[in-house]
Amino acid sequence: MSTSRGVIRVFVHGWGGVVSGLVGLALVAGVAPAVAAPGAETPRRELIYPGGAGYPRVIRLSHSGPANGRVLATVGSVSNGNSVGIILESTDGGTSFQQVGTVSDPEGAAGRGMCCGTLFELPRAVGAMPEGTLRRATTAGYKVPEGQRHTKQRLWQSRDLGRTWSFLSDIATSPNQYNAWEPELSVATDGQLVVHWADESDKPDHDQKIVQVRSEDGIHWTDQRDTVKNGDFFVRPGMPGVRQLSDGTYFMVYEVCNLDEPLCSAYFRTSTDGWDYGDPLDLGAGIRTADGKYPRHTPTITVSPDGAILLAGEMLVNADGSHAPGNGRTLLVNEDNGEGPWRETPAPVDVPDPNNEACRNFSPSILASEDGTEVLHVATDTVDGVCKAFFATGPVPRPS
Numbered sequence: 215m216s217t218s219r220g221v222i223r224v225f226v227h228g229w230g231g232v233v234s235g236l237v238g239l240a241l242v243a244g245v246a247p248a249v250a251a252p253g254a255e256t257p258r259r260e261l262i263y264p265g266g267a268g269y270p271r272v273i274r275l276s277h278s279g280p281a282n283g284r285v286l287a288t289v290g291s292v293s294n295g296n297s298v299g300i301i302l303e304s305t306d307g308g309t310s311f312q313q314v315g316t317v318s319d320p321e322g323a324a325g326r327g328m329c330c331g332t333l334f335e336l337p338r339a340v341g342a343m344p345e346g347t348l349r350r351a352t353t354a355g356y357k358v359p360e361g362q363r364h365t366k367q368r369l370w371q372s373r374d375l376g377r378t379w380s381f382l383s384d385i386a387t388s389p390n391q392y393n394a395w396e397p398e399l400s401v402a403t404d405g406q407l408v409v410h411w412a413d414e415s416d417k418p419d420h421d422q423k424i425v426q427v428r429s430e431d432g433i434h435w436t437d438q439r440d441t442v443k444n445g446d447f448f449v450r451p452g453m454p455g456v457r458q459l460s461d462g463t464y465f466m467v468y469e470v471c472n473l474d475e476p477l478c479s480a481y482f483r484t485s486t487d488g489w490d491y492g493d494p495l496d497l498g499a500g501i502r503t504a505d506g507k508y509p510r511h512t513p514t515i516t517v518s519p520d521g522a523i524l525l526a527g528e529m530l531v532n533a534d535g536s537h538a539p540g541n542g543r544t545l546l547v548n549e550d551n552g553e554g555p556w557r558e559t560p561a562p563v564d565v566p567d568p569n570n571e572a573c574r575n576f577s578p579s580i581l582a583s584e585d586g587t588e589v590l591h592v593a594t595d596t597v598d599g600v601c602k603a604f605f606a607t608g609p610v611p612r613p614s
Contacts, residue, residue, distance in 0.1 A: 259563045259604035262311050262592055263300055265291050267603035270579045270592035271333045272308075278335065278346040281375055285581065287311060287592060288333045288350060289603050293318075297328035299350055301376040308581070308590040308607055315376040317350055321366055327357030330577075334399035340407050341431025348372040349432075351385065351397035351409060360391040367397040367411055369432060383433045388415045400456040400464065402488030407432050410441055410466070412452030422450035424468060428489065440494040441466075442483070448472045451481075451497070453577070455514050456488075459551055460521040464488040467513045467525065470497055475535070477570060480513040480527055482552050501525065501546065504555035506533025509546060511570065516589065518582035523548045524589055524610065526561065526578040528568055542568045542575050545589065549613065562591040562608030573601035586610065 262270065267289035275284045285304040290297065299317035304310060322328025331352040339345050350370045355363060367385040372378060388394050392414040400408045406428040413425045423443035427435045442451040450471040459465050464485040471478035483498035485491045502508050509527030516524050525546040530538040538544070542565040546556040565575040578593035592605045 259606045262287060262302060262603045262605045263289055263291065263313065265293075265300075266600045267291050267300070268573065268594055268601050269330055269577050270594065270603045270605075271331065272579045272581045272590060272592050272605075273333050273335060274581060274584070275335055275346070275375075277337050278375065283307075283584070284375070285311075285590065286333060286335075286348070286376055287579075287605075288317075288331055290329055290331050290352075295323075295325065297322035297326070297354075299328075299331045299352060299370075301333075301350075301372075301379075303376065307583070308605065311605065315372065315379060317352075317370050317379045319352065319354055319368060319370070319381070321354035321368060322352070325357060326355050328352055328354045329356065330396040332396070332398055336407075337401055338405060340401065340405065340429075341433070343371060343432055344373075348376055349382075349399055349407075350379065351399055353393075353395050353397065353411075356393045356395075363391045363393075364388050365393045367394060367409065369397075369409075371432070383429075383435070385409050385429075385435055386411070386427060386438070388413075390415050390417075392417055396453050398454045398456055400458070400488055402428065402464075403462075404487070404489070406430055406489070408456075408488055409435075410454040410456065412450075412454065418447070420444070421447050422452050422471075423494075424451045424454050426489075441491055442468060442470075442497065443494050444470075444497065445495065446472075450478075453512055457515050457517045457523075458488075459517055459523070460519075461551070462486075463551065464491075465515065465517070465523065465552060466491060466498075467501075467515050468498075469511055469513055475508075477535075478511045480509040480525070484552070499552065501548075501552070501556055502533075503546065503558060507531065507538050507558070508533075512575075512577040514577065514579055516580045516582045518586040518589075518610070519584065520586040521549065521551075522582075522586065522610070523552055524559075524580055524582060525556070526580045526591065526593070528575045528577070529570070530558075537567060537569070542566050545580065545591070547610065547613075557613060559610055560608060561593070562589065562606035563593040563604050565593055565595050582610070583607075 301315035469478040481498040511528035568575040
């Protein structure tokens with residue numbers, strides 16, 4: 215924590231490392247197990263994986279031939295002291311999940327630290343990789359001692375629906391001891407693979423910013439540039455998430471920490487080609503409901519077949535920053551490509567009243583159903599001191 219201009223500046227983004235380092239091991243400091251409020255119905259949710267888990271991500275295959283419609287998920291966990299990526303599959307639309315694969319990266323083994331994994335299916339061929347190839351990108355080495363640390367964004371691939379994985383390339387390596395987090399994959403209109411991530415290595419100019427690179431083959435990466443940054447050193451854009459809207463527009467959501475708004479609120483910007491998102495110094499548009507509520511921390515999105523954008527985040531707060539009644543129990547929906555007010559809808563996984571914590575509802579994931587009437591939701595909560603990932607499916611009511 216630091217202070218600037220009389221405003222408390224909280225460096226929240228590093229919580230990602232805390233999640234990965236603790237899942238499956240010991241207590242998450244200061245976080246109590248989830249307990250339903252007196253008289254409240256016990257949350258209806260199921261474990262997606264029996265062990266400790268963080269950073270859940272979920273996708274539906276749509277470029278994999280006979281496997282189209284399967285739902286795949288990934289979580290970060292720890293096995294025998296090594297950070298691993300767990301791959302899970304559902305063949306019944308998200309009603310149940312079974313583990314089908316594991317990504318074991320030596321750069322995350324033996325306490326080196328690995329976190330923030332994401333899962334992506336290639337919508338078209340990129341280089342030698344055919345359409346439907348699965349990609350998992352992750353951050354590795356963030357816990358290496360500072361004198362030897364050069365955090366990497368790593369890319370793995372699978373051509374058998376997540377059963378086996380092979381290392382493909384280092385997307386980027388930090389030039390100094392400062393960390394970088396949360397790589398996010400997309401394919402631009404020119405067919406190049408694009409990766410965005412949150413970069414802390416540009417000190418003393420920026421404490422954190424969002425950057426991007428691209429590749430024609432998934433092996434050689436070029437054209438690194440800034441995507442979102444701010445002239446104030448303490449302001450920290452991070453946690454980018456990209457999805458393509460029904461009209462082809464690329465929609466990027468992210469958090470911006472240490473503005474005058476309390477802690478980290480959610481913003482978005484768009485691109486017509488999946489590469490040019492405009493002036494990096496433009497922080498974009500804030501996400502708000504009609505009465506001023508906004509999501510705080512770790513925003514993620516899914517796009518419904520009917521064009522609606524659904525957003526999940528760690529917290530929901532009122533316009534004054536106080537906890538909203540639906541905090542930890544609410545998703546937001548927008549039917550106008552992100553413009554104008556967003557509306558509230560109940561979250562299928564209930565994590566009662568999270569409060570800027572390292573596990574509880576940190577970086578959840580959502581997936582709209584194929585007909586847009588429901589949403590699959592995966593979120594984390596602490597149980598007996600261990601971070602666990604839960605899933606549930608619920609309806610998405612139409613606007614009243």
